[in-house]
Amino acid sequence: xxxxxxxxxxxxxxxxxxxxxxxxxxxxxxxxxxxxxxxxxxxxxxxxxxxxxxxxxxxxxxxxxxxxxxxxxxxxxxxxxxxxxxxxxxxxxxxxxxxxxxxxxxxxxxxxxxxxxxxxxxxxxxxxxxxxxxxxxxxxxxxxxxxxxxxxxxxxxxxxxxxxxxxxxxxxxxxxxxxxxxxxxxxxxxxxxxxxxxxxxxxxxxxxxxxxxxxxxxxxxxxxxxxxxxxxxxxxxxxxxxxxxxxxxxxxxxxxxxxxxxxxxxxxxxxxxxxxxxxxxxxxxxxxxxxxxxxxxxxxxxxxxxxxxxxxxxxxxxxxxxx
Numbered sequence: 001x002x003x004x005x006x007x008x009x010x011x012x013x014x015x016x017x018x019x020x021x022x023x024x025x026x027x028x029x030x031x032x033x034x035x036x037x038x039x040x041x042x043x044x045x046x047x048x049x050x051x052x053x054x055x056x057x058x059x060x061x062x063x064x065x066x067x068x069x070x071x072x073x074x075x076x077x078x079x080x081x082x083x084x085x086x087x088x089x090x091x092x093x094x095x096x097x098x099x100x101x102x103x104x105x106x107x108x109x110x111x112x113x114x115x116x117x118x119x120x121x122x123x124x125x126x127x128x129x130x131x132x133x134x135x136x137x138x139x140x141x142x143x144x145x146x147x148x149x150x151x152x153x154x155x156x157x158x159x160x161x162x163x164x165x166x167x168x169x170x171x172x173x174x175x176x177x178x179x180x181x182x183x184x185x186x187x188x189x190x191x192x193x194x195x196x197x198x199x200x201x202x203x204x205x206x207x208x209x210x211x212x213x214x215x216x217x218x219x220x221x222x223x224x225x226x227x228x229x230x231x232x233x234x235x236x237x238x239x240x241x242x243x244x245x246x247x248x249x250x251x252x253x254x255x256x257x258x259x260x261x262x263x264x265x266x267x268x269x270x271x272x273x274x275x276x277x278x279x280x281x282x283x284x285x286x287x288x289x290x291x292x293x294x295x296x297x298x299x300x301x302x303x304x305x306x307x308x309x310x311x312x313x314x315x316x317x318x319x320x321x322x323x
Contacts (some may be wrong), residue, residue: 002103006046006295009084009305011077017086018074020099022211024048026065038062038088042073043211045106045160046295051075053088070094070104070210104211105152108163112149115166119196122173128189130241131249135193137234138200147203155212157309158288165202171283172198172276179275190245191272194252198276201227222263228253252276289314 003019011017021042029039038053051073056062065071072094075086108115123139126132139145153159153168161167176195180188201223207215217226228250235241235249251273257264258277268274288309293316296304301317 002100004046004103005042005044005049006298008049008077008086009047009296011084013079014076016074016076016089018072020070020072020094020103021049022104023065023067023069023071025067026062026069028062036062038065040065040088042071044103045211048156049084049086051086051088052078053091056088064093065091068210068213070099072098101210105208106161108159108161108167110163110167112163112166115163115170116145116149118170119166122170122192122196126189126193128193128245130238130245131189131193133238134231134234134241135196137237138197138230144200144203148200150208151203152206152208152212153199153202153284153287155206155214158284158291160212160291162208165199168283168287169196169199171287172279175279175282176275179279183271183275186271186275190248190252191275194249194256194272194276195279197227197231197249198253198256198280199223199227200230201225224254224257224263224265248272256280285310290320294320 003017005021008017021044024041024043027039028036030036036056038056040051040053042049042051053062070093071091073088074090075088078085078087120139123132123135126135139148149166150162151165152161153164159165159168173192173195176191177188180186180191202218204226205214205218205223207213231253232246232250235246248270251266251270252268255264255266255268255273256276258268258281260267268277288307292304292307292310293314296314297316302315304314304316306313
């Protein structure tokens, strides 16, 4: 039976465990005596954990353990100043086919084909001929649609799973539909198109191998830029696409993170842009809370540990429901 990081956080002092984990970082340090030891951050799909190889064999080559390696670890729980920091007894590299891939990355709980069919049905409701044509040009492109349905919505904070991007996209679209019905001044077609396309750049931002990681393009450019660039290129392929409509749509994409400090090159300055920003924030944050509750509590109830990104513990006494 697999041991997950969320399980280790619940273990008492001294409990032993062993399983496969992914190295997020590895740093060789030295004791006061000059003897080397290894400080690691390991991960699986449930979280990350600091561990120490305090007393490796004297002939061990610690330089062979690097970020991205899958290793088999035998260790025991050490609790230092209230924090779980296991000590490794032995560690080796995993062999190909020796571990289950779903140990490190999960898949969306929703059927991806059904999600994509739902997306195409929403596109059919767009009445503006230019916006509808744009969506068709993008999502009837096999390369783009294949990447879009497989892509995660994030690396760890929210929708960090295969199919997470389309799950998040549909969540944002559903929220925007409610907002557009409530606020009649909003251009519904523009808002829904922006909701569908707001994170399209994530097909270039993340790669999925053993786990989710950011690409060089994702780190250097980010999904807001790459998404805007893709959309602008596709718009330029459509004859007669209105210049002002292009500007308003791209503004929604460029401003959907809301504030400069959150990576948004623009702040929302239209009704559609501000609606998209808050819909995106709502779906991503609620999902991020849900995923943290699942990682930390499993089927238990009560308080989680502090969320590393949201900087709060979360209280939950219900049941996670994805229906």
